[in-house]
Amino acid sequence: MECFVSVLGGGSKGNSVVFHNANNAIMIDAGFSRKEICKRLDIVGIPHDKISALLITHEHSDHVKGARVFADTLDIPTYLTSDTFRILQQKNQIGQETFLFSPGASFKIDEWKISPFLVPHDATMPVGFVIETDHIKIGIATDLGYISKLTEQKLYDCDVLIIESNYDLQMLRNAVRPLSLKQRITSRHGHLNNVDTMKALGDLITPRTKYLFLTHLSSDCNTSKIVKESVEKELKKLQRSDIVYKVVEQLTPTETI
Secondary structure, three states: OOOEEEEEEOOOOOOEEEEEOOOOEEEEOOOOOHHHHHHHHHHHOOOHHHEEEEEOOOOOHHHHOOHHHHHHHHOOOEEEOHHHHHHHHHOOOOOOOEEEOOOOOOEEEOOEEEEEEEOOOOOOOOEEEEEEEOOEEEEEEOOOOOOOHHHHHHHOOOOEEEEEOOEOHHHHHHOOOOHHHHHHHHOOOOOOEHHHHHHHHHHHOOOOOOEEEEEOOOOOOOOHHHHHHHHHHHHHHOOOOOOEEEEOOOOOOOOOO
């Protein structure tokens, strides 16, 4: 059975990814309003009632803005860690039906095998996911300060890799931002810069890897042009110009693969 990946958008103003097949679809994060999520689902051609579950990576608003309303409107369950659930429940930002998972413990939703793993980010219990079905492996890590050994192990040898490339270091240095924010972003629990993301590709991609998404670009400390030039240079160095890459935009969904 064919498997599809649709990135509805990525960045500080909202993040959401949908993986789907002919039978159903599962969404990771709902960082846009319900109305905006539905609009973007329509653009990529995914029927709303095809979504059977929502997975949450962590509690930051750019990942959960529409989580409660979207899940309750579609009457679908939300899957998240106990710590993330506690925070979102206190803020009334989570749907009525929830299932809790533990990082490191795999579980199944329909025919999808979901394997959550901890990532280094300044949230309560942030996770990335490995999604597997029909011999297809999709790795997702959208918010992390560095590539830990665990992250490297989990994201290695994926057919589809979705990874953060958040900021250009020079642009961040020149940005009119509080020093404390800059320090947070560049810390080991902040975000990945372009250079570190490109360096990581050599350790993550294998002959199996066919598709690459660069996501969560900073709106004022990065550009699509910089990321495209960087990834093309890195893939050429790795002699992997066969890999199809997509730079995820904030305002519009990325073409489904």
